[in-house]
Amino acid sequence: MIPVPAFLIASIVLGVLALACIGRAVIGPTMPDRAVAMDTVNTLVVGMLVSLGAAFNAVIYIDVAIIYALLAFVSTLFIARHLEATA
Amino acid sequence: MMIVVLSLLGIGMLFETLGVVGLYRFPDVYTRMHGATKCTSFGSIFICLGAIAYGILLAVEGQSVLAVLSLHVLVALLFLLVTNPVGAHAIARAAHRSGVKPKLAVVDRLEEAGK
Helix, strand or coil: CCCCCHHHHHHHHHHHHHHHHHHHHHHCCCHHHHHHHHHHHHHHHHHHHHHHHHHHCCHHHHHHHHHHHHHHHHHHHHHHHHHHHCC | CHHHHHHHHHHHHHHHHHHHHHHHHCCCHHHHHHHHHHHHHHHHHHHHHHHHHHHHHHHHCCCCCCCHHHHHHHHHHHHHHHHHHHHHHHHHHHHHHCCCCCCCCCCCHHHHHHC
């Protein structure tokens, strides 16, 4: 139906971008740098799951993306609380 | 109709790539957060809009019933729009309280208000 598998290519590119973000999490000089990098990885993974669900026309990927976004939000808040407590 | 899906997806991918480039190029944690969080939120909005348009297209052509894909992507987009700025704000506040200062800033109103 699509001439090129556009959503599949988009999800592969998003995976490569998420790996690039992990590079910043490795070399980041301070702890908040690493937290920002992992937050960016979470957003990219949600976009990757949405485009994978559109590529294979499978709704279960979108449901996984919803739950992943909520759990990533909770983990980000706990990391921020931990950073604030260990000032 | 297909060109709408492809152009929305292209805008989304462009902004996600710019966000990751900004994560590498900016000098300190606040400017990195500015680049990465805003650009990836904007790009995710456009990728989700592309998936919504694709689901509507599938429903119009009769390949799926009631555009279930579009409804689920809409819920995912709403959760992403609520959670992403709140998480970024929490990390920025925690970074300022844990002693990481902005590198090139001239004024720091939060520092002055804390004293």
